[in-house]
Every structure is written in C-alpha cells, then in structure tokens.
Amino acid sequence: MNTTRMVMKNTLRHPLRNILTVLGIAIAVSAFGLLRTVLTSWDAGIEAGSVERLVTRDAVSFIFPLPLAYADKIEKTEGIEKLCYLNWFGGVYKEPANFFPRMACQPERIFEVYPEYQVTDQEREAFIKERNACVIGESIAEQFKIKVGDIMTIEGDIYPGKWDFVVRGIYKRRDQNTDGTQMFFSWVYLNERLLQESPARANKIGWVVTKLKPRTNSAEVSKAIDNQFLNSSAETKSETERAFNQSFFDAYSAIFTAIRIMSILIIGIILMVLGNTMIMSTRERTREYAMLKALGFRGNHLVAFIAGESIVIAFIGAIIGVGMLYVMVIIFGAFVPKQYFPVFFIAPSTYIIAFSSALLLGGLASVLPVVHNTKIQIVEGLRFNG
C-alpha cells in the first residue's frame, strides 16, 4: 500500500469527525477571508486615491476653509494641468444615518479632474447649466432609489437651512475601486446663498484638487504651492490624493489593529480544531503505528501518514471555506450600505494567504502527534490502551 492511499484511507476512517473538522476549518477560513476583505477593501479605498492628483487644504485641519483667491494662485503654479475646488457640505439626507459625502464643486471642471466618475455629455451640460443641479454616484442612486429629475432635499448643518437639489446626472464608476457614493453640486449655488445669509462665510473654499501634468514631481509641486502661502493666516498643506486618503484612515488605526488581531486569533482556532482532531485520531491509532514500525516502516513514513492526513483535511476545508467566502462577500455587499464600503471585493492575495496558511496549519497541527508517535517505543506503543 503506498503512502497516498494510506493517507486517504485514514482520512475516511472517521467520516463524522473529519467532516466536522473540515467544516470547522471552512468556517474559520471564510471568517479569516472576510476580515481580510474588510481590510483590503479599505486599503483599496486609499489606493483609489490617485498619485497624479494633489489635494491642498488648510495646514491645521481640513475643517478650516481657504480664501477663494488661493485657487487662482495655485492654478498658476508650475506643473499643474487642471484644478477644481470643493467644499464639504455635510448635512442630513432624510435621516442622519444616511451618510454619504456631499460636496460643492465646480461643475465644469469636476469630471475633468475626476475622469473615473463617468457621466454623459448631456448630463454634464445639464449639470453646468442649472444652478441647483446635482450629480450623484450610481451606488447612492441605487440605494435610495433616486432617478434623474428627482429633487433631493438636504438639511444643512455646517451650512444651515434646507437645500433643494435637482438630480441631473448619475455618474458611473470607471473602475472596480471607484467610489460610487458621492454627491456633487455647484459651488456657486452654495456661495450665492451664503452671500445673502452669512456674508462672512462666503467666498471660501474647502480644498483644492489639482491634476498634475504627466511626469511632474508631486513633492516639488506640493512644496511650491505651500510655499506661496507660508506665514499667511491660512497656511496650506498639499499632498497626493493617496496620502490625503491615508491620513483619514490613519485616524481609525486602532480599529484596523483590532480587526487584524482578530484575524490572527481565527488562525489560532483553525489550529486548535485541526490539532484536536489529529491528536484524537493518532491517539486511537497508537497501537497501529507501533505495529507499522514493527513491520519495518520508518519514522519518515509515519510523518508522511500523519502530516499528510492533516494537510488533506486542511486543504479540503480551505477549498470549501474560500467557496463560502465568495458567497459571504456577495451577501455582505448586498446588505451593507455602500457608504461604509464604497469598494468591496476579495483581493487575489486573500485567496493565496487563506490557502497557504491553511496548508501550513495542516502541517503545524500534526507536529504534536508526529513527535509523540515517532518517539514512542514499539513495545510501549503496542501495549498502549486508549
């Protein structure tokens, strides 16, 4: 009888126990994969930030606005192709829980700076022409069942009052990692009302997004922009969009660490379920292994039998687990509102890590039984009474 056959036969000896073990591993692998997908999706949100765009904001915090005049000065800086300024609007759409980014922008420029938000020429023109028009992302349109022509009323907080916007476009996402949850409307519309209601707050912009000319050094341009406003009452900080996104996520690093620790604990669970099974199985077979040794099988054979069985179980568990993960991600994506995870898909690295760690754990779980059974004296093993 060759080794492979022996491993297979042993694996099928306790169908119930091994099915349970496989199931346990499958669940743990899928949970591990789900946690990793949460992390990689957030990472994808950061990666979606381009390194060919710069974000210029107030150096102290992004909640402080910049003077409107800054936009012209920034535009004249060497290395810049286009820019668009935006204001964070905030506010509440129907209920406070309905959070998604709402921003005032320059309608004629926004889609040039952000080509990954795709609108038709018709939508774009309507957006530019109509003062109180807005364009929303397809994920938001889907979630709140909004169509072109609808009126969206936002209750302002940073900018008090009721604000009505007509939906004139729904942008499509160009890439898998493009955010489909944003809402854009005209900065001029916002500013006109501010001029009437609180003139001191008018003519201010939140931040400026600039598209760099190809092959420009982003660090140098950033420095050139910031130097213009040194020692003014509103100093600026410019960085690539990716670095800007990263700084938002950094603030939540404690939560990411917690998720990472949990995903490591899950690996511990896999090891325990599988290790438990292997210890029990080999304990029952102590006499058999002694017999095999008496027949002339060597320690290496025992290692192959035990580790082989453990790895086979882990491998089957990993295959089923990854299958379950695939289904879980689809369900998760369907139920969790898009604004928490604008991007949600399984990264290829997750498959690789899930499989390789399951196999590695398969080997690891067999260490104790292997050591025990190779060390035990033949006579002692034959006398063993489980």
Place this chain on the structure above:
Amino acid sequence: MNIPFYYIFKNFFARKLTASITIIGVALVVFVFAAVLMMAYGVEKALIATGSDDNAIITRKGSNNEISSIIDLATANELSTLQGIAKDAQGKPVMSNEVATVINLIKKSGGMSNVSVRGVSPQVFTLRPNVKLVEGVWFRSGAREIVVGKQANARFNGAGLGDKVKFGGDFWTIVGVMEAGGSAFDTEMWGDVEQLRGAYKRDAYSSITFRFTSKDELDVMKSKMASDPRLNQMEVEIERTFFEKQAAGLALFLRILGLVITVIFSVGAMIGAMITMYTSVANRTMEIGTLRALGFHRSSVLFAFLFESLMLSFVGGLIGLVLASGLTFFSISTMNFSSFSELAFSFALSPMIVILSLGFAVLMGFVGGVLPSIRASGMKIVDSLRGA
C-alpha cells in the same frame, strides 16, 4: 438515579490534552466577544462621563456635533439673558461660551488624527468641576496659551508641557496638563474662548453650556426659545444626553463588527467541542454500556455527557472572561466619527457583559454537546458492552 458528579469530573483529567484544547477554543471566542463589548461600553462610558446631568448645552439645530454648530454673538447675548441659568455667589451666570475646532496632530503610534481644541469661558471650572489641573498652570485669559488633556498629552507628538502648537495663524504654548476623569475632555486642548475666536477671526461661538436652575425652568426656557424667531434655530439639550449621543455611532459599529465576528468564531469553537464530545462518547462506549447495565437511566447518561460539555465550555468562558478583564488596564484611542475628533477610552467591564459572555460560553457547550450526548444515551446496552 444520577451519575455521580465525580465520574463526570474525572473525565476532565482522563483526556487532559483534548479537554484543554476545547477549553482554550471556547476561551478564545469568549475573550474576543467580551473584548469587543468592553470596547463599545468603554466608548459610551467615556462620553457619558463627559456630560453632566446638571448642565445643558445649546447648539444650532441640525448640527450633529459642536464643530458644525454656529451661534452668532448677538444670539449668544440674548441666550445669556434667559431665565433658568444658575448664578454663582457673585451673581454671574454659570455658563461657558465655547468655540470647538479640531487640529491635526501626529500620533506617537504613527499616523495623523484630529484633536479637539475648545475655547472656554472663565466660568467653565464651576461648570465642570471634574476637570482638574495635574501639571503646570491654567492658561491666562489674555494669552495664547492652552492646557492639554492628559490622554492627548500622552498620545500625540508635540503635545507636551512647554511645546508650541501652531494654529489660527499663531503659536500657542502648552502651559498645563489637565485630567477629566476618563472623559472626552482628556483628549482635548483648552484655551481662552476670546483668544481662540480672535485667532480664527470668528464672530460666532460653537456652543453654550450652562448650569440650569431646575428641570422645570429648563422646559420653560425650551418653549420660550421655540417661540422666538431668532432663538428657534437653536436647540437646548441636557449635556449628558448630548455627549451620550456622540457615542452611539462608534459603539454601534463596534458591537455589530464584534457580533458578526464572534458568531462566526463561535461556530468554530462549537464544532471543536462537538468533535471532542463525539470522540469522548466513542472512546467510552464500553463504559456507557456498563453504566446502563448497572441500572443508570438513559436520561442520566444524556445528562452526564451534556454536563461534561457544559462544564468544559463554562471553564473556557471563565478563562476567556478573566483574560478579557485584564484589558481594563488598557486604554486605546481612535477617531470618533460623530465628533470628528480623537477619543481615548478604556475597556470597561459591566455585569451585563459578564452575564452575556458566560451565557454565550454555556450556549456553545450546549450546542456542541447535545448531539453527542443524545448518541451516548441512545446506545443499546448489549451493543455497547460488546465494544465499538
């Protein structure tokens, strides 16, 4: 007739290794379960401690936090004349006009976060007696000086005593460190409100907090504000309720995350318990036959095995809980998305969390043990005596 407890207990030691692996599995799950609940409770505890039941806070309607709230000076003046605001011994109203903003600072653990900078009025120390100076001196009202909360002091670069922080077009010297009993103020920086307002060139406050004379007067004040066209843009709320609400988002997020993960985790632990119990039953087939032949009833056998499983998981639950309670010595900090600023909080244990965790452990033991126990009790005496 019941099987002696001693028999059940002895089985623990007969199979030390598998029994302890099962216990560790349950302990791990309970640890994670308790830790996440303790985190969520810690967030709530910190923010509940921030607000007082004796104070009320006025913000603009519709603003979800102080940063986005605006109260212009004229309105603030009018508000300060309203009935219902308590006065101190000198007859001054016990109230603090405040300006709330955030500034970016680099965390010592890496990465950037928002630290709240709060401008306060001189009366604030009567209003919030729980805030105490632990090092240095208080800021002077005419100077660009600030006092930093001890959590912000410990966690951020450039937030030490004597450091200068740049914002509002000027440098501000940190002259003291304050302590506020684990509340959100521990992660804030405080300075003179008029200094901050001047630096930001703002003709408005963010919020007004005051001690109210009585609940009844507060209600009168509310209706008075609602009927005044200038004041009905504003909202008055008990301070504790206001801050408590800022915990809701983060606490809910942590709870959902924790529950989803622990439910999946627990399936793994239950399967582990099930495997152990099935094997335990299979290895003891002869023993079960003997017990039955001695006259023990089927239900006694069922109970014995189920009890064994429950005991394994209960011990696991206890160990997990003991490990988790060690976390109460640690505090962590993260951005609270409701207030858009950093919040430091400790893991906090409550009786409810203890009950939930142990209940969860016992449930895992029950689900893992019930099928194997039924199999054990269902065996025929003759078959089982003949061996597996």
